[in-house]
Amino acid sequence: MPNVGENDKLQEISDYVRFSSLSQQKADTRHALATEPIQYILKELADLEHDDPKSAFPAARFVGLYRRLWESCVSKHINGQRLEQENLLLEEAGAHLRKKRDGLQLRHDKQLARLRFLEQALDSSRERLVSVLNDWTYISIRRLFCFR
Numbered sequence: 001m002p003n004v005g006e007n008d009k010l011q012e013i014s015d016y017v018r019f020s021s022l023s024q025q026k027a028d029t030r031h032a033l034a035t036e037p038i039q040y041i042l043k044e045l046a047d048l049e050h051d052d053p054k055s056a057f058p059a060a061r062f063v064g065l066y067r068r069l070w071e072s073c074v075s076k077h078i079n080g081q082r083l084e085q086e087n088l089l090l091e092e093a094g095a096h097l098r099k100k101r102d103g104l105q106l107r108h109d110k111q112l113a114r115l116r117f118l119e120q121a122l123d124s125s126r127e128r129l130v131s132v133l134n135d136w137t138y139i140s141i142r143r144l145f146c147f148r
Contacts, residue, residue, distance in 0.1 A: 038067055 045063055049056035
């Protein structure tokens with residue numbers, strides 16, 4: 001049976017493997033998106049190199065520049081999508097937090113209302129108690145002086 005330290009290590013390894021495989025999937029997707037549209041051009045460039053090597057070099061430079069430009073666009077597009085997804089998650093989290101805050105504020109307001117009600121009830125009870133004690137004191141003093 002693995003101990004706690006071993007469990008932590010196993011968890012770290014599984015997290016790393018998941019992260020690595022996710023990173024690898026993203027890299028594969030990015031590579032596929034970057035190279036897929038120009039596969040036909042690369043095939044034609046290979047044919048051109050076979051048929052006319054002199055004109056193949058400038059064409060290869062042009063294709064290389066185009067490929068770098070395309071990869072840059074794909075990268076920015078993927079980053080934009082990732083940012084949109086993260087923004088959506090943040091908006092959902094913000095909505096959840098606002099809802100929670102509103103619920104807590106409502107609870108706080110209800111507790112304040114109950115507190116005010118209890119303070120009023122306490123003040124009223126205090127006034128009645130003072131009145132009863134005053135009446136009792138008055139009656140006690142009167143009886144004390146009347147029986148003498």
